Amino acid sequence: MQEKIRLLVNNAIALPRLGIQGYEWWSEALHGVSDVGPGAKFGGPYPAATSFPQVISTAASFNQSLWHQIGRVVSDEARAMYNGGMAGLTYWSPNVNIFRDPRWGRGQETPGEDPTLAAKYAASYVQGLQGDGAGNRLKVAACCKHYTAYDLDNWKGVDRFHFNARVSKQDLADTYDVPFKACVVEGKVASVMCSYNQVNGKPTCADPDLLRNTIRGQWRLNGYIVSDCDSVGVMYDNQHFTKTPEEAAASAIRAGLDLDCGPFLAIHTETAIQSGLLTENDVNLALANLITVQMRLGMYDGEPSAQLYGNLGPKDVCTSAHQELALEAARQSIVLLQNNQNTLPLSPARHRTVAVIGPNSDVTVTMIGNYAGVACGYTTPLQGIARYVKAIHEAGCPNVACGGNQQFGAAEVAAGQADATVLVMGLDQSVEAETKDRDGLLLPGFQQELVSRVARASRGPVVLVLMCGGPVDVSFAKIDPKISAILWVGYPGQAGGTAIADVLFGTTNPGGRLPMTWYPQDYVAKVPMTNMDMRPNPASGYPGRTYRFYKGPVVFPFGHGLSYTRFTHTLAQAPKEVSVPFATLKALTFTNSSSMKMSHANCNALQVGLHVDVKNEGPMDGAHTLLVFSKPPNGEWSHRKQLVGFHKVHVASGSSQRVMVGVHVCKHLSVVDKFGVRRIPMGEHEIHIGINGEEDQQPYTQTGAADPSQIVSKALLCFNDKYIYSSCEESYRLKESGNLNVPPSKTDEFCEGPCLSETNLVLTCIDNIFRNFVFYNRATIQDIKETIQAGCGYGPQRGNFDVAEHLKAEENRAHKVTNHVVLGLSLIIMGRVIF
Known part of the structure; x- marks a missing residue:
């Protein structure tokens, strides 16, 4: 033992x-094999491992194949180190x-x-x-x-x-x-x-x-x-x-x-x-x-060398291909937040001298964030820019704490001499890390003053580069007429400096998007970090969290990211409505007028394909991330909108690519009620492609014949509330728990009340069900019969009417019965209603 x-x-x-x-x-491998845990160590033939951008950065690429490829490379290097006795598995x-x-x-x-x-x-x-x-x-x-x-x-x-x-x-x-x-x-x-x-x-x-x-x-x-x-x-x-x-x-x-x-x-x-x-x-x-x-x-299974992956060794760590992937990941992770007057990209011919300023302008370890290992090598932002043009370097602050302004003068002089100025500011692990949460969202110390003073002194355009994991409030920079462009580079990994320079000078067209909302400072002043609620509470003034629930002002929204080129979207193919079949026929009796439980839906193969043509109408080739959001019908459980899919595509200048984004109806169009039960709301679901303008878009509703889902669901509500249950309280409790088992002690309460005494209302409900269902299924007749019997504990004849006879009469009249509900879809591209 x-x-x-x-x-x-x-x-x-x-x-x-x-x-x-x-x-x-x-052992740890957050974005490369790390020696943070005791299971892996570097030395001998394994002095380092490829260090990819921090996760928040690679998330900004919105590129699933890139994430998978990074995982594959990290595991190659991990297996190689295991074979050499330097790491676990x-x-x-x-x-x-x-x-x-x-x-x-x-x-x-x-x-x-x-x-x-x-x-x-x-x-x-x-x-x-x-x-x-x-x-x-x-x-x-x-x-x-x-x-x-x-x-x-x-x-x-x-x-x-x-x-x-x-x-x-x-x-x-x-x-x-x-x-x-x-x-x-x-x-x-x-x-x-x-x-x-x-x-x-x-x-x-x-x-x-x-x-x-x-x-x-x-x-x-x-x-x-x-x-x-x-x-x-x-x-x-x-x-x-x-x-x-x-x-x-x-x-x-x-x-x-x-x-x-x-x-x-x-x-x-x-x-x-x-x-x-x-x-x-x-x-x-x-x-x-x-x-x-x-x-x-x-x-x-014996010696590692004799097993699958046993051929991996020192030659497979820090390979040129792995380091190139780290560079490509950094390029795809950079987000262009602002680009007034198309200041970027810079031109080596016009901007022959660039002032490179800021506490993060010549850093190495800062670029790989936390839970990192020993990188194969580094290229700092200063080194990357110096490969394109002559760089004049002044730190301005000795570190991100930026506790004084004694070095600002030299930075101002450099900016006044250069054709362009790049300020590399932000955070590092001394400010944000494990065990270190921030109190606010502003740049630390005197960083903001350094940025503003250098911008005023600059002779040419000013670009602000933010190297940080969490968001910062740079509202001052957005409205400063001297600051033309803003980039967020996260913690870009070992090759970050090369990637930053490639974006600055247009070798790479930025295509990243923010994976989180950038809030203003006053947001955190009002919201305690200990409040875990996602949804807003109007009564207390609590504003809610993330783009899904928060409606207030932002510095930059989730999904934001600009490009050096211009993309347009054109709908090629999409359904206008979706039929959601019930998993079982008995699920009919659990569906109310506004939603059905996801567990009651037959979700197999319920994926909707949205086919969109993405055209590059601008001057440069570039990668574009197509974001697809859903907005459910209004309801007490609903989010404002929800990301349901995305697809990254590279499009050459002047050409187009057709993109298909799969939206799974049960998974992506459902909401969760206050009991933690996932439900599919009935009615009109808005599908937004792109993020521009949908906040101001008025909901689109179809006109003409009544929505079949509303007819069916209203009939079912009548059936549920008046036929199975006897009181509003029990109806609510049972519908939310999905339980129709009637305790013996409750038989009289359930079955001697309105459930059977209001005979005419009961018959009207049944009539409505048969009259308004749009598909016929013989099994549903028997299913309803069994459900009535199970719910109120009586046989084929009870009270003032014969259930079996009534159901048989309905069947003989060939009224149609449905085994599905219909969801309407509205498609909105870049804020414009398509249908």
Whole structure:
């Protein structure tokens, strides 16, 4: 038993008699193999690994194939290092938490604020990491973290070890859990990490509903669940969730935890078993999950060199192809935020001398962000620009804290001498990082003053380059007539300087888009970071979060990104309405006038193809990201709009490309109610292609014949409320829970009230159902009959009418019955109604 327990921690012991080697489970590969965890180290023939842009940057590319390709390259290098004895095969990456609050120091590690974007990133990167091997074979084992609702580290005295995230079922289901579900269900990830924080009063690593029921039960994880480092100890030492350490160990393992990052389980599990809090079988189940993943990795198959991927070695790390991919990823990640008078691109012929100014103008390690390793090499912004023109360099500030203005004069002189000025400002890990959340969104210290003074002194155009993970409020720069262009470069990785210069001088046409909203400073002044609500609360003045719910002013919106060329969209093909069949005929009786539960819909093959011609009408070739948003019918659960799909396409100048974006009706057009139940709203769904102008667009409604879905759903509402249920209270409760099981003690209450006494109303409801359904299906007759009998507990004859006789009469009259509902679609391209 002691041996088994010592295998439940990250630094698992060796058991030579069983052929089990000691193993360190903790390695990191957020955007390249990292030495942050003890499982990987650099040295000898493996001095470095390719360092790609930070995740928030590559998310701005909106390019799923790029994410997959980065994952594949990272796993090549990870396998090579494993073969050389320098790394393990279990990597606790990616971080797919939602970037809910712009102050979060770890937002840079995430794919941004949108659940759809984060979900697609998660699945793509995980699939790239784990490989496309046959069967259950894994190239490396990825891990999606930190489950769940973790997005606060240390803000105004509140830290992640003590924070209790109060999250509604609605927000959990439609925001926080979405990327993790995609990781497991679509990405087939081999591991999930639970987080430090509590959710609604319970530590995530000790919550069986989250771990055993959701991750392993509903989502069917084929792998292991690991704690964030020392989080099992945190629930006892910091959160005081249990009275004894043995209870903490037992609660975590019973909840579904398999592996502890830290020594806590190794110390306290045996005593927990002796105390009767755990059984040996509990330990065996956890151990089986761990060893199964190791077997899928081939760790018991002998020498690594003799296995699949055994040919990878030092020659496969930091290759020219890998470094070129890092450069291409950086190019695709850069977002052009503003470009007045088409100032960019700069011309080496006209701008022969460029002043390069700012604390991030000649940095190296800053460019790779956190959870990074040792890069193969660096090109700084200064070095990149110097390859095009003569560069005059003045830092202006010695670091991003920019605590004084003693160097501003030299920077002003340089700007006055140059043909153009590039200011590289922003943040670094001293300001935003793990354990470091920001208090505000302004540039640190005197950076804003430096920018403004240099801009006033400049002789030529001024370009502001922002190197940072989280957003900053640069409203002052947007309205400064001397600042012509603004770029956001995130943390662009080892090749960031080359990519920045390529965009500045037009070798690369920028095509990135913001993966998060850039708020003004006064937003965070009004919104506490501890408020986890996504939706606004008009009563309290709470404005809501992210573009999906927040309606207030922004510095730059989600999805914003300009180009050096001009793209137009033309609809080629799209449906005007979509039929959603019921999963079962009995689901008819659970559908109300406004929505149907997604679980009641037959969602197979319900994907709508939107075919759009993207034309490049400008002077340069370029890549364009087609964004598709949905706006559901108005309702109490609805978001303002929701990203449902995107596609990156390269279009040569003067040509066009046809793009198809798939929209899955159940997945993308559904909303989540306050009970956490996903529903498909009936009625008119607006589909927006592009982001320009849709905020001012008036909803489009079709005219003519009544919408069949409204006729059907109104009849069903009458049927549900007056025929199955006896009171408004019970009707509401049962409809929301989806439960029609009538307790014996409630028979009289349910079945002796209006359900049967209002005979005429009941018959009218049935008549309406048959009269207005648009498809005939004989099975539905029997289904309604069975449902009536089950709901009110009576046979074919009860009260003042004969149910079977009435149904038979309706059948003989050949009234039509439907087994589906219809959703209308409005298509809006760049703010213009198409139909």
